[in-house]
Amino acid sequence: MSRPGPGRPAGIDSVDTRQRVIDAACRCFAQYGYGPATNNLIAEMAGVTAGSVYYHFGTKRKLFDAVCDDVYGKIVARSSQVMAGAHTVRGLLRAVLTESMRINHESPELAGFVATAPIDARRHEELSEAFGKQAATMAEALAGAVATGQEGGLIPTDLDPVEVAGMISAIVDGFAHAAASHDAAAMDRMNQLIDTLLLEPGADPPADP
Numbered sequence: 001m002s003r004p005g006p007g008r009p010a011g012i013d014s015v016d017t018r019q020r021v022i023d024a025a026c027r028c029f030a031q032y033g034y035g036p037a038t039n040n041l042i043a044e045m046a047g048v049t050a051g052s053v054y055y056h057f058g059t060k061r062k063l064f065d066a067v068c069d070d071v072y073g074k075i076v077a078r079s080s081q082v083m084a085g086a087h088t089v090r091g092l093l094r095a096v097l098t099e100s101m102r103i104n105h106e107s108p109e110l111a112g113f114v115a116t117a118p119i120d121a122r123r124h125e126e127l128s129e130a131f132g133k134q135a136a137t138m139a140e141a142l143a144g145a146v147a148t149g150q151e152g153g154l155i156p157t158d159l160d161p162v163e164v165a166g167m168i169s170a171i172v173d174g175f176a177h178a179a180a181s182h183d184a185a186a187m188d189r190m191n192q193l194i195d196t197l198l199l200e201p202g203a204d205p206p207a208d209p
Contacts, residue, residue, distance in 0.1 A: 017056070021053055022063075023109075024047075025067050026112075026113050027109045027112070030115070033119070034120035037060075061127065064120075064127055068133075071117075071134075074103075075110070078103065079096055079142075083141070087155075088149060088154045088155060089164060089168070096142075096168060097194070100172055100179075101187060101191050104187060111180060112179075114176040115176045117131055143161040143164075144161075145165075146164045146168075147161045175187070178190065
């Protein structure tokens, strides 16, 4: 059994340790923002040494990149499942919002990070590339789902899939911001209201004949 090299904290090669740091950083960035969330604070929340954080990620910017990959990777994977097949615009919005509410129940810190990450990326130029990459991946997945709905005759083909995806994303992002300051029960009621008042079936514009 190999032993940690000089200067490496015990357990430094553990995948579990790395994931604990990512999870703690996600909570810290969501709660405090990128600037105030120091590596020492993240290490304390993760229950590891500051040396562990440095060994795995080197810099806080690289840690932010890793959190982006982890958070948005999970969201894209789950959203892709519920968006599979052809949907109307309202069907897509309902599916993505419902899955967003499930994620908020299971991992509130993910919603918090999604709400704060765009703000941090605007404030800190060094974060813009990592966040932009994830935003582009999300937009591409959603635009692809819109195109599938068009191919299935459920969404008019004269609509730009990228623009429709942007509209849906803006609404879902708004819910993510709301989730950062409301409890899960309030968000469920809000989701029910939007479903009842705005997403009733039959209200979609007619697709191509």
